[in-house]
Amino acid sequence: MKLTKQDCIDLDARDQLAAYRSKFTLPEGEVYLDGNSLGAMPASLPARMQEAVAKEWGQGLIRSWNDAGWIDLPQRVAAKVAPLIGATAAEVMVGDSTSVNLFKALAAALRINSGRKVILTEKGNFPTDLYIAQGIAELFGSEIRYVDSDPSAIADALDDSVAVLMLTHVNYRSGAVYDMAALTRKAQAVGALTIWDLAHSAGALHVELNEVNADFAVGCGYKYLNGGPGAPAFVYVAQRHLEQVRQPLSGWHGHQKPFDFVQQYQPAPGINRMQCGTPPLLSMLALDAALDVFSGVDMQQLRNKSKALGDLFIRLVDEQLSEYGFGIGSPRDCNQRGSQVALTHPQGYAIVQALIARGITGDFRMPDILRFGFAPLYVRYIDVHHTVETLQQIMASGEWNQEKFLTKKAVT
Amino acid sequence: MKLTKQDCIDLDARDQLAAYRSKFTLPEGEVYLDGNSLGAMPASLPARMQEAVAKEWGQGLIRSWNDAGWIDLPQRVAAKVAPLIGATAAEVMVGDSTSVNLFKALAAALRINSGRKVILTEKGNFPTDLYIAQGIAELFGSEIRYVDSDPSAIADALDDSVAVLMLTHVNYRSGAVYDMAALTRKAQAVGALTIWDLAHSAGALHVELNEVNADFAVGCGYKYLNGGPGAPAFVYVAQRHLEQVRQPLSGWHGHQKPFDFVQQYQPAPGINRMQCGTPPLLSMLALDAALDVFSGVDMQQLRNKSKALGDLFIRLVDEQLSEYGFGIGSPRDCNQRGSQVALTHPQGYAIVQALIARGITGDFRMPDILRFGFAPLYVRYIDVHHTVETLQQIMASGEWNQEKFLTKKAVT
Numbered sequence: 001m002k003l004t005k006q007d008c009i010d011l012d013a014r015d016q017l018a019a020y021r022s023k024f025t026l027p028e029g030e031v032y033l034d035g036n037s038l039g040a041m042p043a044s045l046p047a048r049m050q051e052a053v054a055k056e057w058g059q060g061l062i063r064s065w066n067d068a069g070w071i072d073l074p075q076r077v078a079a080k081v082a083p084l085i086g087a088t089a090a091e092v093m094v095g096d097s098t099s100v101n102l103f104k105a106l107a108a109a110l111r112i113n114s115g116r117k118v119i120l121t122e123k124g125n126f127p128t129d130l131y132i133a134q135g136i137a138e139l140f141g142s143e144i145r146y147v148d149s150d151p152s153a154i155a156d157a158l159d160d161s162v163a164v165l166m167l168t169h170v171n172y173r174s175g176a177v178y179d180m181a182a183l184t185r186k187a188q189a190v191g192a193l194t195i196w197d198l199a200h201s202a203g204a205l206h207v208e209l210n211e212v213n214a215d216f217a218v219g220c221g222y223k224y225l226n227g228g229p230g231a232p233a234f235v236y237v238a239q240r241h242l243e244q245v246r247q248p249l250s251g252w253h254g255h256q257k258p259f260d261f262v263q264q265y266q267p268a269p270g271i272n273r274m275q276c277g278t279p280p281l282l283s284m285l286a287l288d289a290a291l292d293v294f295s296g297v298d299m300q301q302l303r304n305k306s307k308a309l310g311d312l313f314i315r316l317v318d319e320q321l322s323e324y325g326f327g328i329g330s331p332r333d334c335n336q337r338g339s340q341v342a343l344t345h346p347q348g349y350a351i352v353q354a355l356i357a358r359g360i361t362g363d364f365r366m367p368d369i370l371r372f373g374f375a376p377l378y379v380r381y382i383d384v385h386h387t388v389e390t391l392q393q394i395m396a397s398g399e400w401n402q403e404k405f406l407t408k409k410a411v412t
Numbered sequence: 413m414k415l416t417k418q419d420c421i422d423l424d425a426r427d428q429l430a431a432y433r434s435k436f437t438l439p440e441g442e443v444y445l446d447g448n449s450l451g452a453m454p455a456s457l458p459a460r461m462q463e464a465v466a467k468e469w470g471q472g473l474i475r476s477w478n479d480a481g482w483i484d485l486p487q488r489v490a491a492k493v494a495p496l497i498g499a500t501a502a503e504v505m506v507g508d509s510t511s512v513n514l515f516k517a518l519a520a521a522l523r524i525n526s527g528r529k530v531i532l533t534e535k536g537n538f539p540t541d542l543y544i545a546q547g548i549a550e551l552f553g554s555e556i557r558y559v560d561s562d563p564s565a566i567a568d569a570l571d572d573s574v575a576v577l578m579l580t581h582v583n584y585r586s587g588a589v590y591d592m593a594a595l596t597r598k599a600q601a602v603g604a605l606t607i608w609d610l611a612h613s614a615g616a617l618h619v620e621l622n623e624v625n626a627d628f629a630v631g632c633g634y635k636y637l638n639g640g641p642g643a644p645a646f647v648y649v650a651q652r653h654l655e656q657v658r659q660p661l662s663g664w665h666g667h668q669k670p671f672d673f674v675q676q677y678q679p680a681p682g683i684n685r686m687q688c689g690t691p692p693l694l695s696m697l698a699l700d701a702a703l704d705v706f707s708g709v710d711m712q713q714l715r716n717k718s719k720a721l722g723d724l725f726i727r728l729v730d731e732q733l734s735e736y737g738f739g740i741g742s743p744r745d746c747n748q749r750g751s752q753v754a755l756t757h758p759q760g761y762a763i764v765q766a767l768i769a770r771g772i773t774g775d776f777r778m779p780d781i782l783r784f785g786f787a788p789l790y791v792r793y794i795d796v797h798h799t800v801e802t803l804q805q806i807m808a809s810g811e812w813n814q815e816k817f818l819t820k821k822a823v824t
Contacts, residue, residue, distance in 0.1 A: 097689025099663030251511030277509025
C-alpha cells in the first residue's frame with residue numbers, strides 16, 4: 001500500500017524530536033534539505049550575535065577576553081561537541097577550518113607513526129581531504145595510496161607500510177557510511193592510525209569515537225552542527241595520544257603559557273596544543289550558541305529519525321518517480337547510509353534548480369547527483385512527502401527544462 | 413610652557429580626522445587606548461551582523477554563497493586591505509589567523525629560496541611568530557637565527573645562508589618600528605626574502621609594501637583594522653612571486669576549481685592559492701564592514717595623527733609624571749615609533765588596573781610595561797591629556813596600591 005500524505009502527517013505527530021524544529025528559524029514555506037551543506041539558523045542566533053557584537057565587543061572591548069569568557073570559549077565549545085561524537089571534552093578542540101585541522105591531525109599522526117610512509121585513503125574522499133594529504137605528503141615525504149571506495153578494497157590495501165588510514169565517515173556525494181569500528185580495528189591490527197573526517201556525521205549520526213577506539217578525527221561546524229557559514233571546525237585526539245602529539249601549526253594559543261610571551265614554543269598540556277592563532281570569536285560564538293540546541297537530544301534517537309527520513313524518501317521515490325529515469329545514488333540500507341540521499345539523473349542540475357524555484361532546497365553534485373540532506377532536528381516527514389510530490393510534478397510537467405534552470409551558478 | 417587641557421581641545425578642533433570617531437561606538441566615558449590589542453567597534457557593525465545572521469544565513473541559507481556574494485568575500489575584503497598597506501588587490505588574501513598565514517608565507521618563501529637554511533629573526537619578535545617559525549623549521553630542516561632587536565644586529569646577521577628575514581614591523585611591546593625599506597634592501601642584497609608582520613602597523617601606519625619591494629607580509633584584522641575579536645588575518649605575496657608560490661595548507665578554497673571536486677590539487681592562479689578551507693564568514697563579514705570606515709582616509713594623514721598623539725603623550729608624561737619613577741619604553745622619535753607608547757614602571761600591572769577602574773583602558777606586558785595604543789581614527793588629543801592627568805592622580809594618591817589591582821587576571 002502506498003504511503004499517503006496523511007501517513008507522513010501522522011509520523012510527524014508521533015516524532016519525539018518534532019519540538020526541536022521550533023528552535024530554528026526557517027524561511028516561510030521553504031523545505032530546506034541542504035543542512036548537510038549549511039545548517040539552518042538556530043532561532044537564538046540573532047539575539048546572541050547582537051549581544052556578542054554590541055555588548056561584548058562594543059562595550060566590553062578587550063575586557064571581554066576575561067569578563068565574557070572569550071579566552072576559554074574554544075574549550076567550552078569543544079565540551080559541547082564532545083558528547084555528540086562519543087568523546088570526552090579533554091579530547092576535542094575547536095578552531096580553524098576542517099582543512100587546517102586535518103593538516104594538524106595528519107602531521108601529528110605521521111609523527112607518531114614516523115617509521116611508515118603511506119597515507120591510505122579512497123579516491124572518492126572529499127577533495128579538500130585529498131588536497132591536504134597531498135600538501136602534507138610533500139612535507140613529510142609520504143606516499144598517498146588511493147584505493148576504491150569499497151570497504152574491502154580499503155581493507156585489502158592495509159599493510160604494515162600504512163602510517164595513517166584517512167577516511168571520511170559519510171561520503172559527501174553518496175552518503176555511504178563506513179563501518180568506523182571495523183575499519184579502525186583493521187587499521188590498528190596492522191599498526192596504522194586512523195583519522196576520521198566527520199563532516200557529514202557530527203550532529204546527524206550516532207558517532208562513538210571512544211567506543212570504536214578511533215585515533216584522530218576532524219569535523220565541520222557549519223553542517224549538521226548549525227554553527228553558521230564557515231563556522232570553526234573541530235579536531236579530536238584520543239586520550240592515549242595526547243601527551244605525544246606534536247602538530248606543526250604551533251601558534252601561541254597552543255602554547256603552554258601563551259601570555260608569558262616566552263621565546264620558545266612549549267605545547268600546552270593535552271588537547272589545547274591543537275590550537276594555533278586567535279580564533280574567529282564571532283563565528284565561534286555563533287557555533288557555541290548553535291550547539292545548545294543539542295542539549296537534551298538523544299543521539300541514538302536522532303540517528304533513528306535520520307534513517308527513517310531517508311527510508312521514507314527512497315520509498316516515495318520508488319512509488320512516485322519510477323517512470324522518470326531517476327537512480328538511487330545512495331545505499332538503500334539505512335545502516336549504510338548517512339543523513340542524506342542522492343538521486344541520480346542526467347538532468348540533475350536543472351531539476352534541482354526547478355525544485356529550488358518551488359521552495360525546496362537540495363543541491364547538485366557533478367556529474368548527475370541530486371543531493372538531499374535530512375537534518376533530523378528540523379526536517380519533517382511531511383517535508384519529505386512534499387519534496388517527492390513536487391519532483392513528480394516537475395518531471396511530469398517538464399518544467400525543469402527551461403534556460404534559467406540549465407545555466408550553472410558559481411557555487412552549486 | 414606646559415601644555416594645557418585647552419591646548420588639547422584645540423588640537424582636536426583642528427584635527428581633520430576628528431569626524432571618524434563618530435563612526436565608532438565607544439563605551440560612554442571610557443578612554444580606550446587598547447585598539448592595538450582589539451580595535452573598537454565600528455558603529456555599523458550591529459546592523460551589519462544582524463543582516464548577515466538573520467537575513468543572509470537565516471533566510472538566504474545556502475543560496476547566500478551566490479546571492480549574498482559570500483563566495484568572493486575574501487577577495488572583496490582583500491581589496492579593501494590592499495590600499496592600506498601599499499599593495500594591489502591581486503597581492504592580498506584574507507582568511508585564517510595571522511599565525512596560520514605566517515606558516516603559509518614562511519613555507520612559500522623557504523620553497524622559493526630552497527638552497528638556503530636560515531630563517532633570520534629577532535629575539536623580541538612577537539612570540540607566535542617565533543613559535544610558527546619553530547614549527548616550520550622542524551618541517552623544512554631550517555635553522556632559526558635569533559639576533560638582538562637592534563637593526564644593526566639584524567643587518568650584521570644577513571649573509572648568503574639566510575633564506576628569509578622574518579620581522580614584525582612594529583614591536584608589540586616597545587612600539588619600535590623597523591625601517592622596512594632599508595632592511596628589505598639589505599636582505600635582498602644577500603639574496604634573502606623578507607616576511608613582514610604588520611600586526612601593529614596595518615590601519616595605523618603608512619605602509620607601502622610595493623614601494624619598499626617587500627616579498628611577503630602578514631597582518632592582523634582585529635587590531636587597528638577593527639574587524640572584531642579574532643577577525644581573519646591577511647597575507648601578502650608580491651606580484652613577482654605569485655606564480656611560483658606553493659604553500660602546504662592546500663585546502664579546496666585555494667584550488668584552481670574548487671567546485672569541480674577533482675582528485676588532484678591544482679593551485680588557483682595568483683593570490684587565491686593562499687586560501688585553505690572555508691573561511692569563518694560571520695567574522696569575515698564583520699571585518700568587511702569594519703574596513704569601510706577607512707574609505708576616504710589618507711594614510712599619511714592617519715600616520716601623522718598617530719605620531720602626534722604619541723608625541724603628546726610622551727610630552728605630558730615628561731611634564732606631569734617626572735617624580736613617579738616611570739620610564740619611556742618606546743622610541744622618543746615618532747618616526748621610529750608605531751602608534752603606541754610603552755611606559756615602564758615596577759608597579760605597572762597595578763597601575764594599569766587602577767587606570768582601567770577609572771575608565772581608561774591600556775594594557776600591561778611583562779615584566780613592567782604599561783602599553784597605550786593610539787588608534788588615530790577614534791582617539792582624541794583630549795583623551796591623551798585625560799590619561800596622563802589620571803595617571804598623575806593615581807600615583808599621587810597611591811590608589812593603585814590595593815589588593816584588587818595587584819591580583820593578576822588570565823589575560824592581561
